[in-house]
Amino acid sequence: MTTDYKFAGWLGESPESVKGKMVWKEYEPKAWEETNVDIEISHCGMCGSELHTLRSGWAPTTYPCCVGHEIVGKAVRVGSKVEKGIKIGDRVGVGAQSSSCLRPDCEDCSSGKENHCTIGRVDTYNAPYADGYVSKGGYADYWRGPSHFVFKIPDEIKSEDAAPMLCGGITVYSPLKKNGAGPGKKVAIVGIGGLGHFGILYAKALGADKVVGISRGAKKREDALKLGADQYIATNDDPDWASHNAKTVDIIVCTVSSEKMPLDDYLQLLRTGGVFIQVGVPEGNLPPIHAFSLIPKGLKIGGSAIGSPAEIEEMLDLTVKKNVKPWIEARPMKDANQAIVDLEDGKPRYRYVLVNEKHAGK
Structure with missing residues (x-):
């Protein structure tokens, strides 16, 4: 044919x-x-x-x-x-x-x-x-x-909104859901861009107690708060941002694609038993990790690749239920x-x- x-x-x-x-x-x-x-x-x-x-x-x-x-x-x-x-x-x-x-x-x-x-x-x-x-x-x-x-x-989602959910949305929804983002959890999203803005939206839709947006400068602070973040950290504005916010979150989803990101500093933010998930993919290697950044608090570090068909269907359902709007x-x-x-x-x-x-x- x-x-x-x-x-x-x-x-x-x-x-x-x-x-x-x-x-x-x-x-x-x-x-x-x-x-x-x-x-x-x-x-x-x-x-x-x-x-x-x-x-x-x-x-x-x-x-x-x-x-x-x-x-x-x-x-x-x-x-x-x-x-x-x-x-x-x-x-x-x-x-x-x-x-x-x-x-x-x-x-x-x-x-x-x-x-x-x-x-x-x-x-x-x-x-x-x-x-x-x-x-x-x-x-x-x-x-x-x-x-x-x-x-x-779903009829309730406009085509222009649905399109970026099918990669950008699911890339952050999947690790948030799998790692327990929801009531009782505090979540940080590193990088406020195409992926990161979805991270804030879906962390809130899943019911996280607190959502923190993290970026280098302050220019995205207002946007992050409008998206639903409860706190914003501009790392360039406070040389001691990591120690000032130590042990305050349970889950970090990092959307940044950089070989130079301050990975050990991000890990300071995690509470005991916390989880760091990398979804951004640099063209080179991730920064080295010091073993003592992981061991004392029993941290877990991992990655996530988009999501399964079942997770995409689940995400679309949540999008309708919670009226998520990218x-x-x-x-x-x-x-x-x-x-x-x-x-x-x-x-x-x-x-x-x-x-x-x-x-x-x-």
Whole structure:
């Protein structure tokens, strides 16, 4: 079966593309399977991972690359083996993961941890499927992929709000929920940006007793408090900020992607038995950790990778229940190159969402 629409999008053809030099071109989609859904893209959130990928920062990128993994739109083709009751015309979305092995003998997939699958995980862009096709993302007109990682978007959530939740939101929601953020817990979010602003929103939605926003300067203080933070720490403004706030929080989620962050100082903030979770990914190594930063208080340090399909569904339900509203700025899809440059310059407050005007009004 052929379609009456073409797959086209913004393609990065070299590391120079991160400087606003992507080109709009047609490309071949992955081979159709009856478990697949085609999405007519109306909105695509912009994530910092796109910058790392376009410039081959984390690892060599397979060019040409179409980035974007916070996709919302309309299902326009639905395979005969599609899950979740998805039908043509439904408003749906896909996040940072588009496939995993789903084998019954896979320890991760069989236990609802598909996001940790090491056998057949495929990211939504710049990752090979089993047949060698390299996935293409959402800075585009259409997207095709397995239905297991496609989600119906609740009617109560606007498309432009839902899109960044599918990576930015779940990246912080998952570690907050898994580590007990809620009544009786005090939570700190390091870095007030695209991820960090979601961290404050979801920590409050989960019912944490206290939420602390942490950033280098004071310029985001007012925003953090408006988002729901109860306290704000500007680390550049107080040379003794770590000792002044020692043993005051139970959970820290760090969204910062820097090799130079003051990790040992962050650990001072944790109470006995506290947990530090890293979700930001620098292009180099994390800072070294002194053993005595961990041992006396019995601290745990770990990482978290997006979230499972079940967690995404749970997050969307909580979003409706608690009326979580991200701070987004809509940008026309046609202006994606300028938006990439602005994203690199740290201008979003706090998440850009590309609007494909050809489809958004349908």
